[in-house]
Amino acid sequence: MIVVPGSSNRLFAYRLARSLNATYVETEISKFPDGETHIRIPKVDEEAIVLQSLCHNPDKYLMEFLIICDALWGKGCKHITGVLPYLAYARQDSEFTPGEAVSLLGVARVIEKFCDDVITVDMHLHRYKSIDEVFTQGKNVSAAGAVGKYLKKRDLKDPTVIGPDEESEQWARQISAEIGCEWDVFTKERLSPEEIRLMPKAADVGGRDVVIFDDIISTGGTMAEAIRAVKKLGAKRVIAACTHAILAGTAQTKIFDAGAESIIASDTVPSPFSYVSAVPPIVEAITFKRNG
Numbered sequence: 154m155i156v157v158p159g160s161s162n163r164l165f166a167y168r169l170a171r172s173l174n175a176t177y178v179e180t181e182i183s184k185f186p187d188g189e190t191h192i193r194i195p196k197v198d199e200e201a202i203v204l205q206s207l208c209h210n211p212d213k214y215l216m217e218f219l220i221i222c223d224a225l226w227g228k229g230c231k232h233i234t235g236v237l238p239y240l241a242y243a244r245q246d247s248e249f250t251p252g253e254a255v256s257l258l259g260v261a262r263v264i265e266k267f268c269d270d271v272i273t274v275d276m277h278l279h280r281y282k283s284i285d286e287v288f289t290q291g292k293n294v295s296a297a298g299a300v301g302k303y304l305k306k307r308d309l310k311d312p313t314v315i316g317p318d319e320e321s322e323q324w325a326r327q328i329s330a331e332i333g334c335e336w337d338v339f340t341k342e343r344l345s346p347e348e349i350r351l352m353p354k355a356a357d358v359g360g361r362d363v364v365i366f367d368d369i370i371s372t373g374g375t376m377a378e379a380i381r382a383v384k385k386l387g388a389k390r391v392i393a394a395c396t397h398a399i400l401a402g403t404a405q406t407k408i409f410d411a412g413a414e415s416i417i418a419s420d421t422v423p424s425p426f427s428y429v430s431a432v433p434p435i436v437e438a439i440t441f442k443r444n445g
């Protein structure tokens with residue numbers, strides 16, 4: 154088995170290959186003078202994992218992914234698993250205003266034409282119950298357990314876990330189970346891509362260390378609001394944690410300005426805060442599938 158990366162997250166692909174005892178193939182990816190993508194894959198096998206996180210420059214990375222898969226099929230590959238640790242476009246899963254494209258479904262249809270099955274990590278599944286409503290052969294795993302295990306080793310005093318919206322309950326529960334503490338969630342209303350309104354309940358955070366966990370930190374607006382809310386309620390130290398640290402624009406400074414002590418993220422998106430690896434749950438999913 155080979156693991157073939159696009160250019161978005163080669164380290165993740167390398168870690169995955171090592172954990173699976175598979176061969177990591179160093180793809181050569183460059184641009185032609187006119188901006189087209191040029192890719193060379195120096196080694197091919199019958200079974201391949203194509204690894205690409207659709208972060209930061211999703212359209213570019215999606216194109217690389219498709220070109221790599223197509224090239225592998227042309228070179229005799231018999232089975233391709235697409236591993237997309239961060240799946241972009243998942244938040245545009247509905248026609249929120251008339252005429253909008255439901256990008257998630259369009260992107261999913263293209264991806265699954267190029268590979269046999271798809272694995273994602275903490276895919277933003279807020280309005281869908283399961284990944285099965287998006288991909289025919291899809292598996293969504295979570296990094297929240299690994300984040301919880303990491304946080305358990307930190308010196309947290311009387312900790313509690315808060316999710317900034319109702320959808321984050323699933324992760325708040327998992328993390329609190331690992332740490333062995335309470336959890337709660339707030340209610341959120343999105344006013345625009347950059348603006349949200351949080352309705353914090355009177356969560357029991359006074360004098361405690363608080364972990365706020367969300368699937369994605371993108372502009373940092375949600376996280377910063379949640380930090381301010383728990384601080385107002387008397388929280389002591391606040392740790393901002395997430396699976397996908399997109400950290401667009403000034404997200405980092407927004408979060409620290411709001412009063413976070415640190416940011417903890419998984420490695421689905423490369424960032425200076427990627428202390429936790431999401432490779433193990435993916436390995437588990439692949440191993441489970443291979444063993445039937």
Ligand code: R5P
Pocket residue numbers: 244279317318320346347349367368369370371372373374375376
């Ligand atoms: C939305 O429902 C997600 O779970 C995150 O809360 C959201 O994507 C975070 O975005 P931002 O950092 O831009 O507020």
